[in-house]
Every structure is written in C-alpha cells, then in structure tokens.
Amino acid sequence: MSTTILTVDDSRTMREMLKMALSQAGYRVVQAEDGVHGLEVLRQETPQVIVTDINMPRMDGFGFIEQVRADDAYRGIPILVLTTESDAVKKDRARRAGATGWIVKPFDPTKLIDAIRRVAA
Template sequence: MTQTVLTVDDSRTMRDMLRVTLEESGYRVLQAADGLLGLEVLRDVVPDVIVTDINMPNLDGFGFIEAVRGDRRFAGVPILVLTTESSQSLKDRARKAGATGWITKPFEQSKLVDVVRRVAA
C-alpha cells in the first residue's frame, strides 16, 4: 500500500521539489501552502508522515504542529520540520509542540527520503 506524505510549505518551488523527490520514491504526496491549508487537507485524510516548514503566513509551523497534535486522529503521525532555521531554541520549541524530527534546508534528497522512511516505518 502506498504511504501518503503531507508537505506544508509556503514556497511553491520547495513543495514541487518535495513532491518530485517523494513521488519518485513511491509516496503519494499531498500539499498545502501554509498551516491553515494543511489543516484543511487533514480534514479528509490521515497521512503517514507530515513534513512542514516553520516560517509560513496565516499559520506558522509551530501553530500547525500544535493544532495537529491537538487532534487524537494524528497522535501517531510523525511530523518532520523542514526549514532553513537551525537554532537549538527553535528545535526545542518544535519538539515541545510535538515535532518528531528536524531537517535543515537545503537538504539532500536521499537523506529526506531516508528520514521519511524511518519515521513512517
């Protein structure tokens, strides 16, 4: 069965790169341009993994993660943060909000796929 990954990022270029990378590795990819749109996608689907940026309009990654973690349906869904940010305080804040892991942009495509595979297993 094909696993589904929801990617949430305000950059169309980044969403496209994530989609191509993950689809080439056999994943079904759903996309959202910010946290609010990500929550709309989650009304209809429980993905196997969520990959989200932090710095986005309307609802940032921290708010998005907290909202997802506030819904029991997503308790077991890993959430990976993919961002240009690298400070330990932001990593700690993301973990406290409920993030599973952190990947810094720019990223190696093979590393991203490896991390998604690992957390989705």
C-alpha cells in the same frame, strides 16, 4: 497501497521539489500552502508522515504542529520539520510542540527519504 505524505510549505518551489523527490521514491504526496491549509487537507487525508516548514503566513509550523497534536486522530502521525532555521531554541520549541524530527534546507533528497522511512516504520 503507497504511503501518503503531507507537505506543508508556503514556497511553491519547495513544494514542487518535495513532490518530485517523494514521488520518485514511491510516495503519494498531498500538499498545503501553510498551516491553515494543512489542517484543511488533514480533514480529507490521513497521511502517514507530515513534512512542514516553520516560517509561513497565516499559521506557522509551530502552530500547525500544536494543532495537529491537539487532535487525537492525528497524534500518532510523525511530523518532520523542514526549514532553513537551525536555531537550537526553535528546534526545542518544535520538539515541545510535538515534532518528530528536524531537517535543514536545502535538503538532500536521499537523507529526507531516509528520515521518512525511519519515522514511518
């Protein structure tokens, strides 16, 4: 059974780039367009890793991470933040919300896969 990864990003281009990179590495990818949609997808899927953007409409990445961490069923799922942001304050806020790691866009597919393998192990 392949590892399922949930990607949460409001950019269709970024979702497609993630899907291509992760699918080629053998992962099953489920996608959401923002934090609200991400929570809806979580009700039907149990991903082994979540990759989320920060800046999104309806519910940003911080709110999404907090909501995921508030539910015991999802508390153990590693969450990687993938964003254009590199601000230390935002990184700290994401960590406090429950993020496992932080990757800056544009991403290197090899480094992304390595990060996923590290947290999914």
